[in-house]
Amino acid sequence: MTPRQRIAAFGVAIAGLVTCYLWAFAGLPGFGRYPGPYGPVILRNAVAQTNATGVVSAINFDYRGFDTVGEEFILFTAAAGMAVVLRLLRGEGERSPVDEAAGRRVPPTSGAVRMPALLLIGPTILIGWWLSSHAQTDPSGGFQGGVVLATAFILVYLSGEFIAFRRISPVDLLDAVEAIGAGGFAAIGVTAVALGFPYLYNFLPLGHTPGAVSSSGTIALISFFVGLEVGAAFILIVGELLEQTLIVRSR
Amino acid sequence: MGIFPFLVVAWVVAVGLYGIVTSRDLIHQIVCLIVVQSSTYVLLLGVGYVTGGVAPYFFDIPAHTRAVDPVVQALALTDVVVEAAVTALLLSFAVQAHKRFGTLDPHELAEFKG
Numbered sequence: 468m469t470p471r472q473r474i475a476a477f478g479v480a481i482a483g484l485v486t487c488y489l490w491a492f493a494g495l496p497g498f499g500r501y502p503g504p505y506g507p508v509i510l511r512n513a514v515a516q517t518n519a520t521g522v523v524s525a526i527n528f529d530y531r532g533f534d535t536v537g538e539e540f541i542l543f544t545a546a547a548g549m550a551v552v553l554r555l556l557r558g559e560g561e562r563s564p565v566d567e568a569a570g571r572r573v574p575p576t577s578g579a580v581r582m583p584a585l586l587l588i589g590p591t592i593l594i595g596w597w598l599s600s601h602a603q604t605d606p607s608g609g610f611q612g613g614v615v616l617a618t619a620f621i622l623v624y625l626s627g628e629f630i631a632f633r634r635i636s637p638v639d640l641l642d643a644v645e646a647i648g649a650g651g652f653a654a655i656g657v658t659a660v661a662l663g664f665p666y667l668y669n670f671l672p673l674g675h676t677p678g679a680v681s682s683s684g685t686i687a688l689i690s691f692f693v694g695l696e697v698g699a700a701f702i703l704i705v706g707e708l709l710e711q712t713l714i715v716r717s718r
Numbered sequence: 719m720g721i722f723p724f725l726v727v728a729w730v731v732a733v734g735l736y737g738i739v740t741s742r743d744l745i746h747q748i749v750c751l752i753v754v755q756s757s758t759y760v761l762l763l764g765v766g767y768v769t770g771g772v773a774p775y776f777f778d779i780p781a782h783t784r785a786v787d788p789v790v791q792a793l794a795l796t797d798v799v800v801e802a803a804v805t806a807l808l809l810s811f812a813v814q815a816h817k818r819f820g821t822l823d824p825h826e827l828a829e830f831k832g
Contacts, residue, residue: 470740470825477739484735485728492724499769506766506787510774513788514781522774522785526792538796545803552810604777610799678777697799704806711813 517603518673519683524602528609528689532667535689536652539696543649546700549707559716567715576626584626591619599694603683609690613697620702629713636706641699648696655685655692723764730757744812744822748805755801759794766790 468476496502509526519525527535555561599612624632656667664670667685674682681687730753737750766787772779774788816822819830 473739477736481732481735485732488728488731489721489725492721492728495724495765497720498723498764499767501766501768501787503766503787503789506789509788510785511782514776520775520777520781522776522788523791523795526788527795531792534796538799542799542803545806548807549810552807552814606773606775608795610795677781701802708806708809708813716817 514677517669517683517686518675518677518679519603519686520678521602521604521606521608523606524608524686524690525683528602528686528693529667529669532656532689535693536656536667539649539652539693542697542700543645546645546703549704553707553711555716561714561716563714576628581626584622588619588622588626591615591622595619595694595698599691599698600687601680602690603686604678604680609693609695610697612690612694613699614701616694616698617701617705621705624705624709629709632706632709636702638703638706641703641706644695645699645703648692648694648699651692652689652696655689659685723760723767727757727761727764730754730760742823742825744815744824744827745809747824748808748812751808752801752805755797755804758797762790762794762797 509530510522513522513525513530514520517525517529519529595612595614595616595618597612598607598615599609602608620632620636623635659668659670660666662668662670669684669686671684671688673684676682734750734752734754734757737753738747741747741750763786766789768784768786771784771786774785774791776783776785812822815827819827821827
């Protein structure tokens with residue numbers, strides 16, 4: 468198939484797809500008039516039932532907690548899958564790129580990159596920690612917090628070298644943290660079952676003040692575990708890809 | 719407003735698919751797939767919008783303030799995580815393809831069999 472034929476075939480297909488799309492969209496209730504019954508029911512009851520003022524977190528870590536376990540394990544599997552796909556294959560040797568171009572000097576990281584990166588590490592960890600531990604009150608939670616925490620480690624890489632990045636985030640430690648995060652979430656669900664409740668039932672005391680950090684029972688705890696899992700998974704994923712640029716592998 | 723947000727969804731899908739079909743680089747193709755997936759965020763948030771509704775967070779407003787649908791927002795979060803996972807895996811496949819065949823052009827890669 469030549470590129471021209473490919474475009475022609477795509478043109479026909481996309482015209483059909485967009486027509487069907489617009490036809491379907493025309494049948495939707497107008498923008499701003501959502502009729503779904505599920506959302507309003509949760510909006511009416513969530514704050515009173517869970518003492519969490521962040522209703523999206525209440526859905527993710529309580530009402531739809533079971534889905535979120537699956538979601539978390541998707542990320543867990545992706546990080547594991549990447550480690551498998553990018554492993555050192557049989558017959559491959561590793562060497563430093565410096566050996567490939569011995570005459571060329573690697574330019575040092577410029578001060579304009581190093582300084583802001585170093586300055587941002589502390590605040591980034593603080594914000595990531597705050598996000599992971601405030602799912603029950605504000606638009607935050609373990610997923611967002613974990614990604615921000617991982618960014619702090621990438622800033623270390625930007626401000627220094629890959630060796631420094633590896634030294635502060637050894638793969639064995641990350642694997643352990645990721646496993647604790649993923650396992651902790653599942654374990655909270657099993658604990659609820661052991662106490663005679665449904666899986667992932669919010670069995671901890673809910674506190675008295677909606678919106679207090681200590682309120683909302685298992686929601687805060689699950690969010691914290693998710694933060695650990697997501698943070699470790701992202702550092703592993705980024706580390707795997709960075710390694711590919713810094714170590715030459717060939718047969 | 720009416721149907722406008724949904725037109726945006728259709729446009730983002732179409733642009734992303736066009737990029738995937740015409741791309742000459744696997745990394746670019748992966749980015750185009752991300753563009754296609756981004757349309758689902760617009761769709762989910764567009765579907766759940768309620769006229770005059772606030773974000774479903776009641777930290778400093780009364781619990782019965784009219785708010786947008788929180789369920790689709792939770793789904794959008796799931797969407798983001800799945801996208802990150804898919805992108806990470808696809809990028810590692812691209813790295814391996816380049817290592818094995820020395821090219822990232824899908825047209826050239828199609829000529830390699832097995």
